[in-house]
Amino acid sequence: MKARRSSVPTSSSFLCHKASESNEYKGSNMHHSSSSSSMMAEEATRGVAVEKLETVKKWGLNTYKCTKQMISERFGRGSRTVDLELEAQIEVLRDTKRKYENVLRLARALTNHFYNMVQTQHALGDTFADLSQKSPELRDEFGYNAETQKLLCKNGETLLGAVNFFVSSINTLVNKTMEDTLMTIKMYESARLEFDAYRSDLEELSLGPRDAVAMARIEAAQQQYQVQKDKYERLRSDVIIKLKFLEENKVKVMHKQLLLFHNAISAYFAGNQEQLEQTLKQFNIKLRPPGADKPSWLEEQ
Numbered sequence: 001m002k003a004r005r006s007s008v009p010t011s012s013s014f015l016c017h018k019a020s021e022s023n024e025y026k027g028s029n030m031h032h033s034s035s036s037s038s039m040m041a042e043e044a045t046r047g048v049a050v051e052k053l054e055t056v057k058k059w060g061l062n063t064y065k066c067t068k069q070m071i072s073e074r075f076g077r078g079s080r081t082v083d084l085e086l087e088a089q090i091e092v093l094r095d096t097k098r099k100y101e102n103v104l105r106l107a108r109a110l111t112n113h114f115y116n117m118v119q120t121q122h123a124l125g126d127t128f129a130d131l132s133q134k135s136p137e138l139r140d141e142f143g144y145n146a147e148t149q150k151l152l153c154k155n156g157e158t159l160l161g162a163v164n165f166f167v168s169s170i171n172t173l174v175n176k177t178m179e180d181t182l183m184t185i186k187m188y189e190s191a192r193l194e195f196d197a198y199r200s201d202l203e204e205l206s207l208g209p210r211d212a213v214a215m216a217r218i219e220a221a222q223q224q225y226q227v228q229k230d231k232y233e234r235l236r237s238d239v240i241i242k243l244k245f246l247e248e249n250k251v252k253v254m255h256k257q258l259l260l261f262h263n264a265i266s267a268y269f270a271g272n273q274e275q276l277e278q279t280l281k282q283f284n285i286k287l288r289p290p291g292a293d294k295p296s297w298l299e300e301q
Helices: 011-074 084-134 136-206 212-269 273-282
Strands: none
Touching: 011 136, 084 136, 084 212, 136 212, 136 273, 212 273
16 A cells, blocks of 8 residues: 655754744844834934034024124113123223233343353353362352352252242133133123123014014014023123132232242342342252252243
8 A cells, every 4th residue: 555645844944944934033233223214313313414414503693683783882782781899890800811911021031141140150150160160269269259150059059940930820710710800791791792682682573563473583582582581691690700819819918929029029139148048948849959960940931
């Protein structure tokens, strides 16, 4: 009897069929996943572009309003918010900074000239000492002058330490402390211009018609005006506080530095080496060691 063939598929063909279906399913899923990722990326890119466009639009509108306000003020057609007392203090600060910058320039010039003199004294002392050894008939005379120049050189280096400390402190006061306050003032002045620009815009809209569209615009302008007002008042408060602290700091720093400068200069030209060294100790100024490379003081400026 012939054996009847089975109609059930073999295990190998069944597994191949399932694997094919699985691969098709995975491929379909990968296609859909890639498509979704691409769509999400496009949406994100579109969102960033829209956000940038809105930012540029707001910036352009704000620039237009501020430019219009600036021109109106310049030609006397627009009104501006004025704080007479604060503006007077700001002008005093700017004038003070200009004068202190001149003090700083002259003090640096003094340091440079004096440094060159000290180096010349040092070279002259070495020359006198060498001639004292090579000129027996003038040994004493050359020796006295060599010692004098060495003493002057030592006192000169001590004075340079004091003057350099003075220069460094004035530089910090002028180019860091004062400059920081002036940066806040610039921000305040910019905020003042923006505030007046939006105030003028609101006033202009308030004089126009009162229909539904106009009222919506007035309400939006009112909100923008309030934002600019808050910003202006906050920066105004910051400027007042910084001016107060700057004045206190300036008096404290200059009291110390002017006393140092006076005592050091007086002791040097009086030939009082002990007083000169005591002045440096009083203000905690440390000189560079004798073997340090030159220039000894100009490097720190």
